[in-house]
Amino acid sequence: MQLRCNTLIAGAGISGLTAAFYITQKDPETFVLFDGNKPGGAISTLHRDGWTLETGPNTIVLTNTYLNKLIADLNLEPELLTADRVAGNRFIVRNKTLIPLPGGPGAFLKTPLFSTKAKLRLFAEPFIKRGTNPDESLANFVRRRLGEEFLTYAINPFVAGVYAGNPENLSARLAFPMLTVLEQKYGSLIKGQFRIKPEDRKPGDLPRAKAPMVTFKQGNQTLTDRMAAALGDRLKPQSRITRITKHVGTDARFEIETQSGNLYRCQQLLLTLPLHALRNVSWEGFGNENPAKLLPEVTHPPLNVVHLGFRREAVRHPLDGFGMLIPEAENMQILGCLFNSSLFPDRTPDDKQFVLLTCFIGGSRNPDFAMESEADVYRRVLEDISQLLGTRGEPALKHLTRWPKAIPQYSTSYQQVYEALERMEQKHSGLHFLGNFRNGIAVPDCVRNAMRFAENFTPATTT
Numbered sequence: 001m002q003l004r005c006n007t008l009i010a011g012a013g014i015s016g017l018t019a020a021f022y023i024t025q026k027d028p029e030t031f032v033l034f035d036g037n038k039p040g041g042a043i044s045t046l047h048r049d050g051w052t053l054e055t056g057p058n059t060i061v062l063t064n065t066y067l068n069k070l071i072a073d074l075n076l077e078p079e080l081l082t083a084d085r086v087a088g089n090r091f092i093v094r095n096k097t098l099i100p101l102p103g104g105p106g107a108f109l110k111t112p113l114f115s116t117k118a119k120l121r122l123f124a125e126p127f128i129k130r131g132t133n134p135d136e137s138l139a140n141f142v143r144r145r146l147g148e149e150f151l152t153y154a155i156n157p158f159v160a161g162v163y164a165g166n167p168e169n170l171s172a173r174l175a176f177p178m179l180t181v182l183e184q185k186y187g188s189l190i191k192g193q194f195r196i197k198p199e200d201r202k203p204g205d206l207p208r209a210k211a212p213m214v215t216f217k218q219g220n221q222t223l224t225d226r227m228a229a230a231l232g233d234r235l236k237p238q239s240r241i242t243r244i245t246k247h248v249g250t251d252a253r254f255e256i257e258t259q260s261g262n263l264y265r266c267q268q269l270l271l272t273l274p275l276h277a278l279r280n281v282s283w284e285g286f287g288n289e290n291p292a293k294l295l296p297e298v299t300h301p302p303l304n305v306v307h308l309g310f311r312r313e314a315v316r317h318p319l320d321g322f323g324m325l326i327p328e329a330e331n332m333q334i335l336g337c338l339f340n341s342s343l344f345p346d347r348t349p350d351d352k353q354f355v356l357l358t359c360f361i362g363g364s365r366n367p368d369f370a371m372e373s374e375a376d377v378y379r380r381v382l383e384d385i386s387q388l389l390g391t392r393g394e395p396a397l398k399h400l401t402r403w404p405k406a407i408p409q410y411s412t413s414y415q416q417v418y419e420a421l422e423r424m425e426q427k428h429s430g431l432h433f434l435g436n437f438r439n440g441i442a443v444p445d446c447v448r449n450a451m452r453f454a455e456n457f458t459p460a461t462t463t
């Protein structure tokens with residue numbers, strides 16, 4: 001098959017679908033190619049015998065106005081579920097015990113999570129001078145400003161929960177831009193909290209503390225399914241892209257070949273494939289300015305998502321919170337665990353009788369654990385949660401999802417990725433890159449970036 005169009009979008013995760021949903025309103029001659037059968041990319045919900053399992057993102061925090069607008073434009077507000085108030089309690093494990101993360105200054109002074117020395121160290125933060133290294137690691141940034149213990153018992157587990165990563169490898173500026181904004185503009189994270197202005201945030205971003213945490217009645221895949229339905233047969237599944245060729249002197253300048261031999265010609269090409277997939281495409285006619293040549297290898301650590309359902313009476317802990325995160329210093333096997341059935345109703349066949357947990361194992365901390373046999377993965381997870389949550393016996397539900405390349409790590413050398421993407425876009429007019437590898441990995445970041453791209457997008461006039 002051969003097809004000509006104005007605009008072609010590669011990839012149907014949240015980035016590609018959101019861009020396509022808005023771009024088709026400007027340019028109906030837009031098509032979306034993606035690998036596999038199921039649109040949504042990392043967003044995927046399974047329904048198994050009354051259990052609702054999120055194999056990718058479990059919760060979405062409405063941290064920007066763009067995501068709110070997308071939900072409204074898709075008429076999805078009636079489908080939203082807001083997390084129970086209990087989600088405000090987050091546990092960190094110290095000495096194999098779940099300790100609530102303190103929610104305010106009073107609780108902070110009393111918490112056993114940090115030693116008195118670590119608490120006093122925090123008072124020095126406003127007096128520490130600004131850093132000068134733009135490629136400083138998150139770990140060094142936190143060590144410098146907040147001290148070693150805060151790194152060990154707050155930031156290390158938090159980063160494992162968000163990036164499945166390690167703060168020693170991540171760039172403070174690129175992985176958590178707000179930290180460096182507060183330091184550089186206000187000279188202190190603590191002072192900055194009180195003086196932060198709307199223009200310090202990314203466009204459309206709202207204060208995170210006030211942002212509701214949500215899912216949809218039928219799970220997060222509702223969001224991507226609704227966009228896929230709106231796109232209809234503009235969406236082309238089973239279209240693994242193997243080659244992209246640039247032709248000079250023709251208006252349909254990009255030719256895309258899929259594994260099944262289909263050919264597409266387009267004037268504008270928006271690539272939302274993961275970075276590792278971009279590097280594996282065969283690039284012709286792009287000279288040296290192509291992803292295979294210019295993009296550095298970026299670590300995407302493997303991660304396993306393990307769903308476990310138990311009868312309520314088989315779990316000693318009341319699960320009265322969002323979940324627990326486990327610092328590396330605790331030498332346990334899992335990275336953390338979400339208490340899904342405490343957050344949202346109807347995630348189990350019967351909420352009176354059952355609870356649902358989602359555990360994470362692998363990541364940068366223990367990549368080998370993610371590669372082990374199913375039996376070994378379950379064994380490790382069950383060992384940890386029986387010790388921490390007092391679970392007993394065989395679960396009523398077990399489900400394992402493997403993400404061999406889960407999340408791109410915005411490392412201390414990641415600036416090279418940004419520079420390479422900009423260079424390719426400048427060199428090849430009509431070529432664009434969008435996805436979780438640029439300006440944020442969270443779902444709201446991907447939505448904001450895609451909607452802003454679509455806002456500024458000018459369709460080509462002829463084919």
Ligand SMILES: Cc1cc2nc3c(=O)[nH]c(=O)nc-3n(C[C@H](O)[C@H](O)[C@H](O)COP(=O)(O)OP(=O)(O)OC[C@H]3O[C@@H](n4cnc5c(N)ncnc54)[C@H](O)[C@@H]3O)c2cc1C
Binds near residue numbers: 039041058272303
């Ligand atoms: C396990 C896990 C848990 C997460 N938890 C959260 C969370 O709780 N909250 C949150 O906000 N974020 C979370 N994230 C992050 C967030 O879900 C992702 O960063 C985001 O969904 C990525 O969207 P994307 O469209 O950029 O890429 P993807 O979703 O990866 O989509 C890429 C698309 O490219 C296609 N593709 C790949 N190769 C090819 C090829 N060669 N040819 C054609 N198509 C191709 C794929 O089929 C897919 O459609 C999580 C991520 C993971 C993996």
